[in-house]
Amino acid sequence: MIIFILKRIFYGLLVLWGVVTVVFFLFNILPGDPARMMLGQRADISSIEAINKDLGRNKPWLTQYLNYLNDLSPVSIHNNVDKESYWYLDSTKYSQHTKLFALSGNKVIVLKYPYLRRSYQSKKKVDSIIAEAFPNTAILAVTAVMFAFIVGVTIGIFAAVYKNSWFDKSSMILSVFGMSLPSFLAAILIAWIFAYLLADVTGLNMIGSLYTIDDFGEGEHLNLKNLILPALTLGIRPLAVIVELTRSSMLDVLSQDFIRTARAKGLSKFQVIIKHAFRNAMNPVITAVSGWLAGLLAGAVFVEYVFDWKGMGIVIVDSLEKYDFPVVMGSILFISVMLIFITIFVDIIYSILDPRIRFN
Secondary structure: OHHHHHHHHHHHHHHHHHHHHHHHHHHHOOOOOHHHHHHHHHOOHHHHHHHHHHHOOOOOHHHHHHHHHHHHOOEEEEEOOOOOOOOEOOOOOOOOEEEEEEOOOOEEEEEEOOOOOEOOOOOOEHHHHHHHHHHHHHHHHHHHHHHHHHHHHHHHHHHHHOOOOHHHHHHHHHHHHHHHOOHHHHHHHHHHHHHHHOHHHHOOOOOOOOEEEOOOOOOEEEOHHHHHHHHHHHHHHHHHHHHHHHHHHHHHHHOOHHHHHHHHOOOOHHHHHHHHHHHHOOHHHHHHHHHHHHHHHOOOHHHHHHHOOOOHHHHHHHHHHOOOHHHHHHHHHHHHHHHHHHHHHHHHHHHHHOOOOOOO
């Protein structure tokens, strides 16, 4: 198991290196001058050159790329003395770092947090921007996936057990409808129905984030009811997928020989379904759940925009509109790390749920 996990981490690092490379070169060949955008109407040649020098954009692409990798790596090489050096160990950038040992000259090996650069617009560190936005998206995504998983698996099991019944046919119709409904349209419809037409009954708001500021300006307070509608909207499509996957996987497992053997031994219907069929039918469902969770963690842009939910989706869209490339690049890399972590975690869960899988 340990060898398998180490291999998966190694492969994940290779994938992450590929993502870093593609993202860096993609956003460095796009049109737009960050220095001009930062200066606005005050832009002049000397000021533009000074900002480009500070950002390192006056260096060749290869040098910028190597420095970007150096900034992202937890173990990196820096110049410890020359403040004019492109590789200088600036304490304002690398606030949390530990010098491991010195190399020849003025170079040192440093252990630090990955540095995702600073926003062109707000000058805030990208990791601080992500730290503010990601918890809202994570809560929204996890709530939506939990709702979709619990309800979807339950409906899928009953649809498989009572195949060709009215319940089975109705669940398939609703499943197809849920998969074909675009997220932005679902968000508008749900907000209009439950927060406008039925506002007096539900007491829900059309817009609002997890924390809201009260009318008297006394500070932020937790408002969980604002989570209901966006989580419901996000959960519709994964719910539809999980229903169909659970149903088809359960039907396949229920036709296997070991299920007939379990029934022949006199086990109850509940024991056969839950203890034997359900456990062996969950692999494709878990794959779908992990994929949806990773996708929702990337930021449900339309849903967050409609409900004014302050998450990663809003941050990415705003950054793209303002050509704030460090924020976009940092967000993509953060999402990639989350996706790799979820993939490795799902592979471990496979071995627990399915005894036929062995890691050698």
